[in-house]
Amino acid sequence: MSEQPLIHARGLVKRFGDFTAVDGIDVQVRAGEAFGFLGPNGAGKSSTMRMIGCVSLPTAGELSILGMDPARDGTRIRARLGVCPQLDNLDPDLSVRENLTTYARYFGIPRAEARRRADELLEFVRLSDRAGSMVEPLSGGMKRRLTIARAMVNDPDIVLLDEPTTGLDPQARHLLWERLFQLKRRGTTLVLTTHYMDEAEQLCDRLVVMDAGRIVAEGSPRSLIETHCTPEVVELRFGDDRPADLAGKLEGVGERVDQLADRLLVYAADGDAAAAEVHRRGVTPSSVLVRRASLEDVFLQLTGRTLVD
Amino acid sequence: MSTLTSPITPRSTLAVLERALTLYRRLWRASAFSSFLLPVMFLASIGLGVGGHIGTVDGVEYLSWIVPGVLVSTAFQMAIGECTYPVFGDFRWVRAYPAMSATPVQVADMVAGWLLYILIRALLAVLVFLGVTWLFGALHSPWALLTPLVCALVTLATAAPTMAFAAGIHHDGYFALLFRFVLIPSTLFAGVFFPVDQLPAAARPLAYLSPLWHGVELSRAATLGAAPPWPIAAHTAYLLAFTAAGVAWAVHAFRKRLQD
Numbered sequence: 001m002s003e004q005p006l007i008h009a010r011g012l013v014k015r016f017g018d019f020t021a022v023d024g025i026d027v028q029v030r031a032g033e034a035f036g037f038l039g040p041n042g043a044g045k046s047s048t049m050r051m052i053g054c055v056s057l058p059t060a061g062e063l064s065i066l067g068m069d070p071a072r073d074g075t076r077i078r079a080r081l082g083v084c085p086q087l088d089n090l091d092p093d094l095s096v097r098e099n100l101t102t103y104a105r106y107f108g109i110p111r112a113e114a115r116r117r118a119d120e121l122l123e124f125v126r127l128s129d130r131a132g133s134m135v136e137p138l139s140g141g142m143k144r145r146l147t148i149a150r151a152m153v154n155d156p157d158i159v160l161l162d163e164p165t166t167g168l169d170p171q172a173r174h175l176l177w178e179r180l181f182q183l184k185r186r187g188t189t190l191v192l193t194t195h196y197m198d199e200a201e202q203l204c205d206r207l208v209v210m211d212a213g214r215i216v217a218e219g220s221p222r223s224l225i226e227t228h229c230t231p232e233v234v235e236l237r238f239g240d241d242r243p244a245d246l247a248g249k250l251e252g253v254g255e256r257v258d259q260l261a262d263r264l265l266v267y268a269a270d271g272d273a274a275a276a277e278v279h280r281r282g283v284t285p286s287s288v289l290v291r292r293a294s295l296e297d298v299f300l301q302l303t304g305r306t307l308v309d
Numbered sequence: 310m311s312t313l314t315s316p317i318t319p320r321s322t323l324a325v326l327e328r329a330l331t332l333y334r335r336l337w338r339a340s341a342f343s344s345f346l347l348p349v350m351f352l353a354s355i356g357l358g359v360g361g362h363i364g365t366v367d368g369v370e371y372l373s374w375i376v377p378g379v380l381v382s383t384a385f386q387m388a389i390g391e392c393t394y395p396v397f398g399d400f401r402w403v404r405a406y407p408a409m410s411a412t413p414v415q416v417a418d419m420v421a422g423w424l425l426y427i428l429i430r431a432l433l434a435v436l437v438f439l440g441v442t443w444l445f446g447a448l449h450s451p452w453a454l455l456t457p458l459v460c461a462l463v464t465l466a467t468a469a470p471t472m473a474f475a476a477g478i479h480h481d482g483y484f485a486l487l488f489r490f491v492l493i494p495s496t497l498f499a500g501v502f503f504p505v506d507q508l509p510a511a512a513r514p515l516a517y518l519s520p521l522w523h524g525v526e527l528s529r530a531a532t533l534g535a536a537p538p539w540p541i542a543a544h545t546a547y548l549l550a551f552t553a554a555g556v557a558w559a560v561h562a563f564r565k566r567l568q569d
Binding site for chain 2 (some may be wrong): 053055056058075076078079081082083085087089090091092093094098103106107108154297
C-alpha cells in the first residue's frame with residue numbers, strides 16, 4: 001500500500017466570499033478504498049466533493065487527483081472520474097438507455113461501444129427492463145441507480161457519490177447499498193458523502209467526520225467508535241414527566257451521560273449493567289433501550305450535536 | 310479574462326450537438342410541419358392580404374418585398390426561442406450543463422454544440438421557407454441562393470448573446486424583458502415589414518443596432534438582385550462582430566454560472 005494516493009489534499013480551503021465552506025482539510029484516498037465524508041448538512045462535504053470532481057477550484061491548499069493538478073489538468077482528471085451528484089441531473093426527455101449513451105459520448109466513447117456499455121450497466125443496476133422507458137416515470141431509487149450507472153459509463157478510476165441515498169425509502173436504499181457494495185468488491189475506489197451514520201458504517205472502509213468545514217476525526221467506523229465512544233449506549237426516554245435533576249441522580253452511572261431534548265444517553269461498557277443501575281437509583285424512564293454505540297454517538301461526542309436534525 | 314482562450318474540442322462539441330439532436334428527434338415532425346405551415350400562413354395573410362391593399366414598396370410588389378425579411382426574421386425568432394427557455398432549463402431544471410461539466414466537455418463545447426444545433430434547426434426552417442416562397446414566385450434573383458448564408462449569420466449573431474442572457478439570469482421572468490424590448494421591437498421595426506427610412510431619423514440607429522436589420526437588408530438585396538443600403542462588407546462585418554462578441558459573452562456567462 002505504499003503506492004501514491006489517488007486523492008491527496010493538504011490544507012484544502014474553499015471560501016465563498018466571507019464564508020469558509022472548507023477550512024483546511026487533509027485527506028488521502030488510496031486505490032480500492034471506500035472513503036466517506038460524514039457530517040451534517042453544511043459541514044463542507046459537498047464543497048469538498050466539487051473540488052475533487054474538478055468543477056470547483058480550491059481557494060487555497062494542495063489538491064492532487066490521480067497525480068494531477070485540477071487547476072491545470074481538470075479535463076484529463078474528469079475523464080477518469082464518475083460523478084453521482086446530490087441532485088439528479090438525468091435528461092428527462094431521453095430514454096433510460098439514451099441517458100447512458102449520450103453521456104458516454106461526452107467521454108468520446110464510440111457509439112457502438114457506448115451502446116454495449118449501456119446495456120451492461122443497465123444489467124448491473126437492474127434496469128434492463130426499463131431501457132426504452134423515459135426517465136420521468138422512474139421511481140427515485142431507479143433514477144439514482146441510473147445516475148450511478150451513468151457515473152460508471154467511462155469505466156472511472158474513482159466514483160464520487162454525493163449523498164447517494166438521501167431521499168430514498170429504506171428498500172431502495174438497501175438495493176442501492178447492495179449495488180455499491182458490489183462495485184466496491186470489484187475494486188472500484190468509492191468516495192462518498194453522507195449524513196447517515198448507517199450508510200457510512202455499511203459502505204466505508206475509512207471515513208472522516210466533518211463539522212463546520214473541518215475534519216474532527218478520522219478512521220474506520222469501528223476504530224472511531226472505539227476511540228471516541230464506549231461500546232454500548234443506553235437510551236432513556238421519559239415522556240412528559242421528566243424528573244428534575246436527572247443529571248445529579250445519574251451521576252457516575254456508566255462513563256458519561258448526555259442530555260438531549262428528547263432523550264438521555266448513558267455511555268457504558270456494559271449497557272445492561274448501566275440500565276440496572278439507573279433503576280436501582282429510583283429513576284423510572286418510560287422506555288429503556290440498550291444498543292451498540294454508532295457513528296451518531298461519535299459525532300455527538302465530538303461536536304455536542306446530533307447528525308440529523 | 311480567459312474567456313476567448315477556452316478550448317473547443319471537436320469531439321466534445323459534437324457530443325453536445327448529438328444530445329440536442331437526440332432530443333430533437335422526438336419532436337421533429339411537429340416542428341417541421343410548423344416551420345412549413347407558418348411561412349405559408351404568413352405569406353397568405355400579410356403578403357397577399359395586406360399586400361393587396363398596399364401595392365408596391367420601393368417599386369416592388371409587397372409580397373416580394375417582405376419575403377426576404379420574413380425569411381431572416383424566421384431564423385432570428387428561432388434563435389431567440391431555442392436559446393431562452395431551453396438553455397435556461399438546461400441550467401435550472403434539467404441541469405444538463407452541470408451534468409456535462411462533470412465530464413471532459415468544456416464550457417466552450419457546450420456553447421458551440423448548442424450553436425451548431427440552432428444553426429441546423431434554423432437552416433432547415435429557412436430552406437423550407439425558401440422553397441415555399443419560390444413556389445409563390447417571390448424570388449427574383451439567383452443571388453437568393455445566398456440567403457441561407459445570411460440567415461446562418463443572423464442566427465449565430467442572435468443565438469450567442471441570447472444564450473449568454475439565459476445563462477446569466479436566475480429567474481425565467483426576465484425573458485419577458487427580452488421578448489418585449491428586443492424580440493418584438495426588432496421584428497416590427499428592423500425593416501422586415503416596412504423600410505427603416507420611414508422611422509423618425511432619431512429612431513433609425515436603434516434599428517441599425519439589431520443584427521436582424523443587417524440580415525434583412527442583405528437578404529432583400531439577394532432576393533431582389535439590388536444593392537443593400539450599406540456596403541455588403543459592412544453589413545457582414547457587423548454580423549460577424551456581433552457573433553464574436555456574443556460567443557465571448559456566452560462562454561463567460563456559462564463559466565460564471567457553472568463555477569461555484
